[in-house]
Amino acid sequence: MIKKIFTFISFLIVWLIFAGRSSLDVIVVGIAASLLTTVLFGDMLYQRIEQRIGLLGALRKGLLTFLFIPVFFYEAVISALKVSKHVFEKSPSFSPGIVKVKTKLNNVSAITVLANLITLTPGTLTIDFDRAERAYYIHWIDVNTREEAEARKAIIARFERWLGVIYK
Numbered sequence: 001m002i003k004k005i006f007t008f009i010s011f012l013i014v015w016l017i018f019a020g021r022s023s024l025d026v027i028v029v030g031i032a033a034s035l036l037t038t039v040l041f042g043d044m045l046y047q048r049i050e051q052r053i054g055l056l057g058a059l060r061k062g063l064l065t066f067l068f069i070p071v072f073f074y075e076a077v078i079s080a081l082k083v084s085k086h087v088f089e090k091s092p093s094f095s096p097g098i099v100k101v102k103t104k105l106n107n108v109s110a111i112t113v114l115a116n117l118i119t120l121t122p123g124t125l126t127i128d129f130d131r132a133e134r135a136y137y138i139h140w141i142d143v144n145t146r147e148e149a150e151a152r153k154a155i156i157a158r159f160e161r162w163l164g165v166i167y168k
Helices: 002-019 025-050 053-089 108-120 148-155 156-168
Strands: 097-101 124-130 134-140
Touching: 002 025, 053 108, 053 156, 097 148, 108 124, 108 134, 108 156, 134 148, 148 156
Parallel strands: none
Antiparallel strands: 097 134, 124 134
């Protein structure tokens, strides 16, 4: 029962965050949607978590994810500032290109999240992932090196460390 209440509250909070306003109609629809989702899918959510990592593991993963969010926002803001710098230049100094960067991650979810984080960071876009080599092909707006180790450090190392711990 506690799991269902926690799930309902979590869904409702997410609903209110994405709704962007808190009028009576938004809250009523949010309560209905959260309740329906909790009733239909609440058991499946915890069943998979408990089988794989246990409740403490799920709490640990949730806490680490929560701590990672400011790190991502910091990196996104820094990248946005670097990209916006090019807007104000008289003559463009950037050199776009595609780089190949290998990852150390093994977990499919971590690999997928990393690809999305790369794409969400201004100035980079994940084009493809080669499963055999575990390598991303990334369009980078400001290629300053073609050496894989340096590109890896500049683009994915900071995210990869966190994801390696979160998806351990």
